Amino acid sequence: AQSVSQHNHHVILSEAASLELGCNYSYGGTVNLFWYVQYPGQHLQLLLKYFSGDPLVKGIKGFEAEFIKSKFSFNLRKPSVQWSDTAEYFCAVTSSGGGNKLTFGTGTQLKVEL
Amino acid sequence: SAVISQKPSRDICQRGTSLTIQCQVDSQVTMMFWYRQQPGQSLTLIATANQGSEATYESGFVIDKFPISRPNLTFSTLTVSNMSPEDSSIYLCSVxxxxxxxxxxxxxxxxxxxxx
Structure with missing residues (x-):
């Protein structure tokens, strides 16, 4: 069965610091990878997704993620965070063997301090 | 992307009662899903709801506890039956x-x- 691991549960950064949130998945077949974000009091929103092609994908608000197949990873990055990036971030995966089932990681709570 | 609304947005219920949650989409979609997000935890898929067929439940979730309706391509309901405090959670639909x-x-x- 597919699974997703997010090792950073809570991250605190100062504004303008660089961000990298780890995401590893377990499934060895064809995968589709997603990062979702949940701002305080708001919906879960899609940040970016990877299906095929260029392993470096760019999303909204300056976020990007790199798919490294050999490491089963899809880490989220942002060169310079802002206070408004304070949110919970979820990595998720669907796979060729898992049908339409979207499996989520446990989430990373990011707090950006002024 | 589709615009999705849910009713109610929040509720406080007594144990032993049932609550039906509605999910409305502004466009026709084939696949709808219901998730649960328990306090401090990630999202867990409860079931997949396809129009015109029985919902498909994930391991640990049963139809008697979480009956689902999908009468058309823009609407679905999830009922949380015979509730207990352990059912306190956020319930989300997705398309x-x-x-x-x-x-x-x-x-x-x-x-x-x-x-x-």
């Missing part, structure tokens, strides 16, 4: 968008349920 052959799920705002 699958298949534009350009890419399957992506988009989520509603959630229903925050507290069972006393």
């Amino acid at each position: 699958e968008d298949r534009r350009q052959g890419i399957k992506t799920q988009y989520f509603g705002p959630g229903t925050r349920l507290l069972v006393l």
